[in-house]
Amino acid sequence: MTQGGAARRTVLGAAVLAAGSGITGLAAGPASAASAAGHGDRGHRGLPYPAVIGHRGASGYRPEHTLGSYRLALDLGADVVEQDLVPTRDGHLVCRHENEIGGTTDVADHREFASRRTTKTVDGVQVTGWFTEDFTLAELKTLRAKERIPAVRQRNTLYDGQWAVPTFEEVLRWADREGRRRGERVWLHVETKHPSYFRSLGLGLEEPLARLLRRYGRDGRDAAVFLQSFEPSSIQRLSRLVSAPRVVLLSAAGTRPWDFEQAGDPRTVADLVKPEGLKWIAGFAQGIGPTMDLILPRDAAGRLGAPTTLVRDAHARGLLLHPYTARNENSFLPAEYRRGTDPAAYGDALGAFRTYFEQGIDGIFTDNPDTGLLAAEAFRPGRRPVNG
Numbered sequence: 001m002t003q004g005g006a007a008r009r010t011v012l013g014a015a016v017l018a019a020g021s022g023i024t025g026l027a028a029g030p031a032s033a034a035s036a037a038g039h040g041d042r043g044h045r046g047l048p049y050p051a052v053i054g055h056r057g058a059s060g061y062r063p064e065h066t067l068g069s070y071r072l073a074l075d076l077g078a079d080v081v082e083q084d085l086v087p088t089r090d091g092h093l094v095c096r097h098e099n100e101i102g103g104t105t106d107v108a109d110h111r112e113f114a115s116r117r118t119t120k121t122v123d124g125v126q127v128t129g130w131f132t133e134d135f136t137l138a139e140l141k142t143l144r145a146k147e148r149i150p151a152v153r154q155r156n157t158l159y160d161g162q163w164a165v166p167t168f169e170e171v172l173r174w175a176d177r178e179g180r181r182r183g184e185r186v187w188l189h190v191e192t193k194h195p196s197y198f199r200s201l202g203l204g205l206e207e208p209l210a211r212l213l214r215r216y217g218r219d220g221r222d223a224a225v226f227l228q229s230f231e232p233s234s235i236q237r238l239s240r241l242v243s244a245p246r247v248v249l250l251s252a253a254g255t256r257p258w259d260f261e262q263a264g265d266p267r268t269v270a271d272l273v274k275p276e277g278l279k280w281i282a283g284f285a286q287g288i289g290p291t292m293d294l295i296l297p298r299d300a301a302g303r304l305g306a307p308t309t310l311v312r313d314a315h316a317r318g319l320l321l322h323p324y325t326a327r328n329e330n331s332f333l334p335a336e337y338r339r340g341t342d343p344a345a346y347g348d349a350l351g352a353f354r355t356y357f358e359q360g361i362d363g364i365f366t367d368n369p370d371t372g373l374l375a376a377e378a379f380r381p382g383r384r385p386v387n388g
Contacts, residue, residue, distance in 0.1 A: 044287075045222060048376070049362060050363050050364065050380075051079040051322070051364075051376075052077060052078050052079050052363065052373050053080040053081075053189055053366065053372075054074075054076075054081045054369045055082055055325050055365040056367070057069025057081060058070075058072040058076055058078070058368070059148075060366075060367035061076075063159055064104065064145075065096055065097060065145070065165070066145045066163035066164075066166065067170070067174060068163050069163075070174065071178070073369050074182070076368075076369040076370040076373065077369055077373035079187060079363070080187040080188065080226070080363070081186065081187070081188055081189070082190075082365065083190050084096060084098075085168055086099040086193050087099075087203040088135055089135055090137055091203060091208060092137040092167055092169075093205065093208055093212070094140060094165050095166050097193070099193065099194065099198075100127050100131055101129070101132060101143070103129070104145060104146060104148050105144060106144050106146055106161065107130045107143050116130055116134050122197055123196075123258040124258070133201060133203060140165055141165070143165060144161040144164060145161075145163050145165060146161065152329055153344070168212060169216075172188075172212060173216075187224045188226070189225070189228060189365075190227050190228065192206060192209065192228075192229045192238075193205075195259075196231060196259045196262055197258075206234060206238050209227075209238070210241035213225065219242040220244065223243075223244040226244070226245050226247050226287070228248070228249050229248070230249040230251060230258070231259040232248050232257060232281070232284075233263075236284050239284045239285070245286045245287070246286055247285060247288060247320075248272075248285045248287075249288075250288055250289065250290040251291055252269060252293065254269070254270065255268060255269050256268050256269070273290065273310050278314055278317045282318055285319070286318075286320065287320035287322060288319055288322075289321075289323065289365070290310060292323045292324065294308065294310055295307060295310050295323055295356075295361065296308075296356070301335055304334045304336065307359055311359050311360045311361060312360075321362050322362060323365070325365045325366065326349070326356060326365065326367075326371075326372060327366065327368060328368045328371055329343065329345065329346060330342065330346070330347040333347040333352050337355075349368065353372060353375035353376075354378065356375075357375060357376060357379045364376075
């Protein structure tokens with residue numbers, strides 16, 4: 001391990017262990033900055049507490065889900081780098097946030113693919129565009145990635161066309177190379193996207209994902225990877241295939257996971273964040289990835305309200321929390337942290353990030369890993385809060 005890596009990645013204890021181990025995590029509720037800074041035993045298998053997760057890489061600065069975005073995330077201090085997986089027609093797993101690629105590649109500029117523009121219903125929503133499952137990997141590799149939200153991140157368009165769409169296997173090879181070069185493991189946070197939809201097409205995600213994890217030695221309990229999905233059944237399926245740590249993602253309280261919709265399960269996310277729901281999740285997962293609103297709700301004006309008991313309740317059942325998504329721009333920040341009237345301008349992101357960490361979360365997804373790291377450092381062992 002390099003000296004810089006060793007200093008940053010203090011090895012922490014395993015207070016939050018795999019569900020079913022008989023050991024629960026600390027029953028911590030919303031914490032002050034000072035108390036959170038002392039929770040150095042709350043990391044997961046060597047990760048810092050709290051961990052900074054590069055959301056789709058460093059997508060605040062580079063087109064998302066490209067090797068350039070992933071590499072920059074590590075350079076900016078991310079502890080974990082996220083990938084979202086969707087399949088090609090010939091069964092390869094590629095890294096895109098959605099299977100519709102009109103907004104994240106230059107496919108619209110390719111006349112040879114004009115006839116493939118179509119409308120599909122994905123998880124009950126009609127979507128028009130081009131879809132990865134209609135392309136072979138060879139065809140997909142002729143496309144180039146571009147910025148998804150250029151109106152907000154105009155500077156990122158400088159990098160349009162610089163990278164191809166990576167396969168997950170390419171990312172695994174890249175992570176191994178980067179780990180050797182940097183002298184420390186590169187952690188990944190891997191999401192199965194729309195797994196029920198793809199399984200209905202004969203393109204199940206979990207089995208090929210498990211094969212790749214086994215091939216590259218990331219299938220065990222100590223593997224430097226988290227597996228995540230908004231569909232609990234996908235996580236349950238993965239739990240039977242590999243032992244790597246697993247996280248159930250949770251959207252807004254009133255929503256239902258799509259696999260629940262299909263199975264006629266009446267439970268909503270509001271039910272899953274109750275103690276009984278968390279106990280059920282802990283039977284097959286090691287953590288949850290809730291939207292931050294489930295921890296710090298916003299009022300009608302967009303201001304943060306009183307914290308819920310979710311952090312305390314999840315920790316009491318041995319579940320870590322990796323909420324999403326922290327970003328620098330005004331348009332994504334709580335109202336009290338916005339500065340000026342330009343939605344694309346940066347607000348008081350550091351103030352917002354620190355408020356998130358004060359709740360006692362174990363990590364956070366962020367498009368801006370450098371901001372996340374600066375805010376997180378005040379809450380890590382041996383550090384005093386910069387404003388405390």
